[in-house]
Amino acid sequence: MKEKINILLLLPTIDFSSPSNTAFYIAKNLNPSKFNVFLGSIRKAKQEAKKRAEDYHIKVVEFGMKSIFDIFVVWRIYKFLKKEKIDILHNFGFRPEIFGGLAGRLAKCQGVLATILHNPAIDIPLDYGKILGAIINFLRKIASFYFEDVLVVLSNDAKEGVKKLGFKDSNIKIVYSVIDTNFLSEKIEIFSRNEILEKLGIPANKFVVGTIGVLKERKGIFYLIDAGKKVVEKYPDIVFLIIGKGPLEEKIRERIKSLNLEKHVFLQNCYERIAEIYRSIDLFVLPSLTEGVPAVILEAMAFEVPIVATEVGGIPEMIENGKSGILVPSKDSLALAEAIGKVYKNLDLAKKLAKEAKDKFEKYFTAEKMTKEYEKIYEELILREKTKEKKP
Incomplete structure (x- = not known):
């Protein structure tokens, strides 16, 4: 043998x-x-x-x-x-x-x-x-x-x-x-979207833009917050949920406060049931300055959440711009804000992007x-x- x-x-x-x-x-x-x-x-x-x-x-x-x-x-x-x-x-x-x-x-x-x-x-x-x-x-x-x-x-x-x-x-x-979606979903209590958002302190009637990642410079969170300021001035029903912890946490909280975004940007430094986050957000955004093949993009694809991301690293090999997501230049908060607004205004587009991304995930990842x-x-x-x- x-x-x-x-x-x-x-x-x-x-x-x-x-x-x-x-x-x-x-x-x-x-x-x-x-x-x-x-x-x-x-x-x-x-x-x-x-x-x-x-x-x-x-x-x-x-x-x-x-x-x-x-x-x-x-x-x-x-x-x-x-x-x-x-x-x-x-x-x-x-x-x-x-x-x-x-x-x-x-x-x-x-x-x-x-x-x-x-x-x-x-x-x-x-x-x-x-x-x-x-x-x-x-x-x-x-x-x-x-x-x-x-x-x-x-x-x-x-x-x-x-x-x-x-x-x-x-x-x-x-x-x-x-990623292994079986592992992501197993042993997770099923809550409704409203219950999950209530636990996070977010009103249930809002359009939720989420991101997940370590709070380091290369993740580009400051550009997302600056984009958030532009977005909520035009679309007050949009809120942002940031899940992560890291060395920039206090500076990020200071930026949120300085832009008067406390009611629109929610920072949660820990959340065990990540699958619940994907079930409760309407759009996933990754504003990174550099990336490999980010697991959070794969997770959003698997959970059929529409994606806006920066055109860096391996992301363009995962997401086809305009077909399975929207890609924008890095360090460009205006482009990020416009892409978020585009998805918010067109829910049919959001569904199409999410479905294409899910199909690609199941084929390649x-x-x-x-x-x-x-x-x-x-x-x-x-x-x-x-x-x-x-x-x-």
Whole structure:
């Protein structure tokens, strides 16, 4: 009987972030007759996310990294790789790429790959600053050259970004990010739209424009608030719901107050049942300055909510302007306001955009489709290694 391929999906931490969700969907959907999978966390895993994995009988391992200077984590990962005879090490994020990649090479795994969820040429400097961002990307380049056999990105835009940093084109593959709508919808109490809005403090008779995301500069929330000021002056029945937390939360609250938008813009820094949000909003807006393949766009597509988004990153590969959503330039609050008004005034257009987006989601962005593409990459890496062994 053919032996299973042993895989470690290694994350900075197991939580509910996009990298963790992607790894979780892979682990959950891999063919159990072919693959034996572990979900690894370099740092301590978040308990709820760890429980989610264990509820699906996914084996979880934590490597207890205390700080970026804890180089002994390489030894701990190495010992695990050897003990469990891991064939494929799949890294998500720069810590796993560097520390896990080194451990994978020392342990002589048959294949080491990394998935980069954003365009590092743009996103890393925005999140960490130019100097630290340049250092991180330099280390990633070293990791890619010496440790990784394959680099997976989520869009053509991201592929061009990693090529600019010096990654080899021949080692780059594109696999679109996805969401698992079964997971999003399961174990959720069903409330009416009015009940959900009441919990959020929003009048039920309003047209609700929603957005979800971490409150960082690259998410463009200030442009959405400025657009909101223009929108409510013309359409007072529109309100905005922002779900998210992050370093800019206080500044965002200050901007809302300074524009006298307290009755029109609602900021909720935490909401557990995200599916309820999509069921209660009339339009989803993503005003980002840069993106990969954002999960929130996929979620809006899956829940058949019309979408207005900025034309950045992988978004134009997901949304066809005028057909499955409306795309606008980034950093343009006027264009954003006009697009919101266009959807508000034409509900038939809103339904058409939402239906087209839902159809596209079901065709291209399912967890099963993504997992099959990764299964193919894993098997190709094993075959490549066996071919090397046979050569004299």
